[in-house]
Amino acid sequence: MIDAETESQRIAALSSLTGKLKDLFSSWREEIVKNVALLTTVIDFGEDHDIEEVAHLFQDVDQNIQRLESEIEEYLKRVQGSEVLLKGIKLILVGPPNAGKSSLLNYIANQDAAIVSDIAGTTRDIIDIPIDINGYKVVVGDTAGIRAPSAADTIEKEGIKRAKQKAIGGDVVLIIIPVSEEETVDYNDLLELVESLKRENKELVVVLNKQDLLTQTEETTISELSKKLNLSPEQFKLVSCKTGYGMEELTQQFTNIFKKISLSDSADPIVISERAQDLLKNDVLYGFSQFKIWKENEDVVLASESLRQSVEGIGKITGQAVGVEEILGVVFSSFCIGK
Numbered sequence: 026m027i028d029a030e031t032e033s034q035r036i037a038a039l040s041s042l043t044g045k046l047k048d049l050f051s052s053w054r055e056e057i058v059k060n061v062a063l064l065t066t067v068i069d070f071g072e073d074h075d076i077e078e079v080a081h082l083f084q085d086v087d088q089n090i091q092r093l094e095s096e097i098e099e100y101l102k103r104v105q106g107s108e109v110l111l112k113g114i115k116l117i118l119v120g121p122p123n124a125g126k127s128s129l130l131n132y133i134a135n136q137d138a139a140i141v142s143d144i145a146g147t148t149r150d151i152i153d154i155p156i157d158i159n160g161y162k163v164v165v166g167d168t169a170g171i172r173a174p175s176a177a178d179t180i181e182k183e184g185i186k187r188a189k190q191k192a193i194g195g196d197v198v199l200i201i202i203p204v205s206e207e208e209t210v211d212y213n214d215l216l217e218l219v220e221s222l223k224r225e226n227k228e229l230v231v232v233l234n235k236q237d238l239l240t241q242t243e244e245t246t247i248s249e250l251s252k253k254l255n256l257s258p259e260q261f262k263l264v265s266c267k268t269g270y271g272m273e274e275l276t277q278q279f280t281n282i283f284k285k286i287s288l289s290d291s292a293d294p295i296v297i298s299e300r301a302q303d304l305l306k307n308d309v310l311y312g313f314s315q316f317k318i319w320k321e322n323e324d325v326v327l328a329s330e331s332l333r334q335s336v337e338g339i340g341k342i343t344g345q346a347v348g349v350e351e352i353l354g355v356v357f358s359s360f361c362i363g364k
């Protein structure tokens with residue numbers, strides 16, 4: 026528990042200590058062995074089966090394997106979600122200069138982590154601050170204000186370039202726009218960024234800051250900007266770092282996004298080693314994909330060989346090797362062959 030800094034990390038650490046994982050892997054392994062055994066009955070006792078029966082058997086195995094495949098893929102997705110939890114969710118703040126990016130960071134971090142000033146271009150390079158938002162470990166990256174390079178000096182230009190790169194590498198990106206100084210915002214540039222973030226499927230929230238200086242209604246402001254940036258109105262949040270307006274709603278939205286990307290709401294987070302993940306992908310799932318190819322070619326022997334590779338993959342994780350006896354054992358006990 027020493028490294029568990031937040032609640033979600035603590036849960037993740039706990040769940041890795043249980044023997045549930047091994048049971049799960051063993052049950053997958055058993056299931057695949059059973060299917061290898063099913064195919065073996067065709068190989069070894071093929072003459073006694075008519076063609077239709079063989080095709081039927083193949084169909085059954087295919088269905089079982091498909092079911093298992095989606096289960097394992099789903100599982101790997103959850104593992105990746107849990108990894109995001111452990112490493113910390115990367116939340117990147119970008120936007121025009123003077124928008125209040127550093128102010129927002131200070132507000133959510135509840136400390137003066139970044140320098141705030143009314144001089145545009147105050148933050149010139151990226152700073153990462155680890156904070157806890159509703160139990161989630163989050164690393165907030167504050168960046169240099171994005172404005173037209175012609176208006177920025179050399180150091181600032183480099184900062185802007187890095188800000189954009191940083192945004193692309195984040196898990197969640199907040200674009201901060203000041204509602205009071207819209208003329209300073211380069212919407213073409215921001216639209217370009219929005220489009221590239223969409224392509225990368227990043228979670229994106231546009232934070233409209235300085236609500237205390239707003240001169241028109243919230244609805245009008247949001248509807249205008251959602252058109253300009255080609256985003257839905259739900260992706261906008263109006264706040265004020267000065268008065269705290271909208272901050273609770275914003276943090277609530279963060280939590281919803283964190284739950285979504287870490288998949289930690291559906292069940293306990295899971296942690297397995299890098300090696301186990303590789304084996305699941307490169308041996309188990311790969312074996313399944315090979316099985317499908319040989320099944321298409323109606324080659325029972327190679328289809329069954331492919332599944333053996335999957336069994337061996339899991340065996341490397343759980344420390345179980347597969348022997349002929351085991352497969353034959355399942356064949357004889359399950360299918361009453363040889364009587």
Ligand SMILES: Nc1nc2c(ncn2[C@@H]2O[C@H](COP(=O)(O)OP(=O)(O)OP(=O)(O)O)[C@@H](O)[C@H]2O)c(=O)[nH]1
Pocket residue numbers: 121122123124125126127128129140141142143144145146147148149168169170171234235236237238264265266267268
């Ligand atoms: N009225 C008002 N002023 C704000 C608000 N948030 C920030 N400010 C002010 O806006 C100015 C710029 O804030 P910063 O947080 O430094 O802005 P930034 O986006 O980090 O700016 P750069 O680092 O230059 O890119 C400061 O003078 C803040 O005090 C707000 O909600 N309302």
Ligand SMILES: [Mg+2]
Pocket residue numbers: 126127128139140141147148167168
């Ligand atoms: Mg700043």
